[in-house]
Amino acid sequence: MVRAPCCEKMGLKKGPWTQEEDQILISYIQQHGHSNWRALPKQAGLLRCGKSCRLRWTNYLRPDVKRGNFSKEEEETIINLHELLGNRWSAIAARLPGRTDNEIKNVWHTHLKKRLKSYQISKGQSLTLLKEHDSHDASESKSMDLSFPIQTPVSPQDSSSEHSSVINLTAFPTNMVPKDEQMDVFETFSQIDESLLFDELSTENSNSDSNVGSDFLGITGKLGFQLPSSQAIATTTCSMEHANESNLNIDDGVDFWYNLFIGAGSLPGLPEF
């Protein structure tokens, strides 16, 4: 398909925006909205292409754009989400209110990427510990074999396990995701100690109501999961919304995490893959 260049018309301005241009764009959008970016600059009297206007508005002029430095929590969220989603900046931005994909992308490339090396090292250490922990406890722990697809969510209570039981995740529902997106981490680390998950939730929620959504991300990030993108998006979205709605506590968090991750697809509102 042949596409005309965005700014094919000569005379359209490029480069940094002036205050006057910003003011024109703001007042026009306040009065008329932005249903058609292509037509907007002409109607507003701006010598810019629609694309440039949209970018300026969404990344800078929009009233709900949060300016200033990123908080520690925001940075951690970006790191965890990037672990799950990769370079899907818009998907990451959707989970950080007031932040734009462009801003997050810049922060990642200028600050957070530099931390990736040390982050990966610490992640590798936790995986090593995890494997040692499993091999030590596996023979004494009750094992829960999960064959997918599971119709009914499985909770810790259902499996009559204490918080030291071991979950076999060898049979992850690979039919749910495209072949090229299937995770390999489960093939490598087939057993995950539930106590680690509980410890993680307990530590992070000791002083407040839990946000299972972010905990989920923290857990998966720290344990080294690499969820397939389609499932990661759906699960993360669902977990965050559900956690916010439910005002879950720690025990609910553990239960909920199980339901989400293990009973994937069986929770209300969780999209089918």
Place this chain on the structure above:
DNA sequence: AAAGTCCGCAACCGCGGTCTA
């Protein structure tokens, strides 16, 4: 103080997806 280098951020570019006539 001047020149050179580095770094952060805003903006641009090109592509793919979706919509519509």
Place this chain on the structure above:
DNA sequence: CTAGACCGCGGTTGCGGACTT
């Protein structure tokens, strides 16, 4: 069904300020 128009996304660029020599 097809082609054109538009939108949104991710990668990249380049300017300007901060820092170093």
